[in-house]
Amino acid sequence: MSENCGGNCSGCGQNCEKRSLKESLHEGSSVKKVIAVVSGKGGVGKSLVTNLLACKVHRDGFKTAILDADITGPSVPTAFGLHGEKAEAGAMTMKDGKAQEYLKSVKTSTGIQIMSMNFLLPEENTPVIWRGPVISGAVKQFWTDVVWEDVDFMFVDCPPGTGDVPLTVFQALPVDGIIVVASPQQLVRVIVEKAVNMANMMNVPILGLVENMSYVECPDCGKQIRIFGENNIEGIARDFGLKVLARIPIEQKMSVTVDNGEIETLDVNYVDEAASVVENLLK
Template sequence: MSENCSGECSECSKSCEKRDLHEKLHEGSKVKKVIGIVSGKGGVGKSLVTSLLACKISRDGLKAAILDADITGPSIPTAFGLGEEKAESATMTLKDGKAGQYIKPVKSKGGIQIMSMNFLLPEETTPVIWRGPVISGAVRQFWTDVVWEDVDCMFVDCPPGTGDVPLTVFQSIPVDGIIVVASPQQLVRVIVEKAVNMANMMNVPVLGLIENMSYVKCPDCGREMKIFGESNIEGIAKDFNLKVLARIPIEQKMSVTVDNGEIEILDEGYIDEAAHAVEALNA
């Protein structure tokens, strides 16, 4: 195999064995399982789903972590009320006896370990104006240079689409499965299919689908109103032989709680089945 192999076998006519491109964790880290939260488009609620899942498994007694791979548009710190927090660097003695630098993840009130680009910026509103390769390098460093302490399950909040960063996550991090987040619009089929096909091409299992903004419940009569039209998520799941793990409504309480940085107090039960699917990987 050429030392210049990129791992992009679909673009190469040479016959060679596939190379393991996974980056090594920092030797002080321990992460049992990694779940990617993905979608073929933006604005569907990946960060919300990521945060809710981490909070749920944490309440259930597992140690949760979030690697925020949305480098240019991170929202995880805001949901946890950590907008002013900064990641600290520290030194530890490595196995070879030399001193090595590492980054400490920020911990939420409930003990969830989180690493996000906002923790490294002067201000949370400072823009990250980087090209793809530099952004991808930052994601890899969140895996290799941060010391993650005895994590049972890490959730990776991926940016939308199938570009540089999701590809970096799939190639550089040993992802045990992904959850695809979608919304009820009719074009969701194409969006889901792109995400599922990418996962299949990268040999990463798809645990199931979560539909966000699924409905609004009338506060007076309890009727579910489908403001985006009738959902076709069940049909899509059947076509791809996948499970619908959750249908999350549009709910004012949820929006206000997240905006106030108090997502850890939410326990509405919407993502319980999805959390159980993740927890089963640790059984």
């Protein structure tokens, strides 16, 4: 089986032995559910949605983690104020008496576990100039070589599109569901369709849609102003048989809080429904 195989053998025509491409966790790790946050294009707010979900689910009493799969453009550490942090490396003795090397995830102030490329670079502004296969290998290692401690929900912040890294996440990790992030522009249908079709080809359940930059609320009268025009997210969701789980506005306070690395202090309810859908996976 080729590593480019999507796992959908219908009409494939290839004579290959079907086998699982799933990678095993480090022996010292435990992760119950994996949720991938994806989009068909960049700049729609996948990292924001990932971070908000991890914070909300963590506040609800679950142990959460974020695997930052955006290797060349990691932004998760900034939102949590993790500047200059480094992932600790070491070795632990396993049940068979052998020593197995590991990387230890970095914990936020409230205890959310995170692994990001920034924790392995000499400086956080050092560019990662790698080709696709090497980047995909790094994502796998974040799963196989990192010790994740008793995680209930791991959120994977995927880079945009349907290329190497999202494919690696879907193939190598036991993804229990994905959340598709979109923005209100008219081209959103094509963006959502690409992400949905990829998920369907990979046989990964879609939990629902999140619309970011949905509106701006007038500070004087409270009216919701749709600066990108009237959206059609409900119609798109209906066409694909999906739920709209959240509509996140453009909000200065939220933007400043994230830029200051204080996302864990945000008291907003924008992703509450999405978080509830995720949490129900353990019920």
